[in-house]
Amino acid sequence: MSKLLLITSSPRGEESISNKVSADLAAALAAKSGAEIIRRDLASNPIAHLDTVTTNAIRKSPAERNAEEAAAAEVSDKLVAELFAADQIVIGTGLINFNIYSGLKSWIDNVARAGVTFRYTEAGPEGLVKGKKVYIVLAAAGVYSDGPAASLNHAVPYLKTVLGFLGMTDVEVVYVEGLAFGPEAVEKAMAAAESRTKELAQAA
Template sequence: MSNILLVTSSPRGAESQSNRIATELATRLADQSGKAVVTRDLVSNPLPHIDGVFAAAIRKPADQRNAEEAKAAAVSDVLVDELLAADTLVIGTGLINFNIYSSLKAWIDHIARAGRTFTYTENGPVGLATGKKAYLVLASGGVYSDGPAAAMNHAVPYLKTVLGFIGITDVEVIYVEGLAFGPEAAEKSIAAAVTRASELAQAA
């Protein structure tokens, strides 16, 4: 494991602060460690949402899948291989309707695979994608890290839960929030997030 996997999901392109800061963080981590960055842009290369073909495919041995099932499973296999080859994961997302973008949810549905990234035991599920550190960059118009709206932030608890389920429990969060509170508030928030990203990269 020697790669940094950068997963971006915002449809806002160059205007996206989650894309920008996640990318800057991944670059800083790479410069410091000498590792390569593998980028998975879920907007420029959208993933198919899982369907009945996919559900059937992952429940069969590879040699028992038909051509359509094999094609569906192959997409997931590539994504799982990318994740398992990395020792650092950087995920960027905006907060939409109190949760993550559907593009990122599709990625999670493809990489959360029984037998690949987790397994069931007599004592319950066990994550197999261990030994990794994850960084989450969450951008939002409001403030959801604390205060009265914190209970509506389902993105970070969900991401921490699903990452923990597959064995990634060392997770840092960078908030870029209050972006809708005017230019001054947005500038201050972005600067704080950039500083936080720099500090985390230096501490890695």
């Protein structure tokens, strides 16, 4: 059975728009493909930011790690295994201070590992996480997909850059934006997200 990795990062729980839309998208994709959904909630089960021990551990082979480093590397190893096992990946985040939630950044720091998910070659860096379809759901109070505030949206460019560096270049984006502009704007944004979700699921 194929697997779909659903990564959510908003600390707002059930009130989170990015959590809801990304979960709806994952469900629609799984209904189409029959994939098993693997959930990784980075807010309710946060991943510690890299410290000295973990940074040293993930740069070594398992045989080179001491006991403390081996324990520290377990989480990173599990996250990497989840990533490689997935055929589809849905990433949900809100736009906070013009970028992604720090919990999602910590996930990235744990899976971006030289010699494991990417490698350096004479021709330049090569991503090793290939053959994945990735969907980004970005919720925002303002409008950042285009218009005068588009240059302040560092989340999507960053995610596309780091995902591409790891080998994941087939990326779709679902914007749920203008959420601070009142109930009508929220309703409109949710309707657009639902329409986009159906479109992506049908095309999958």
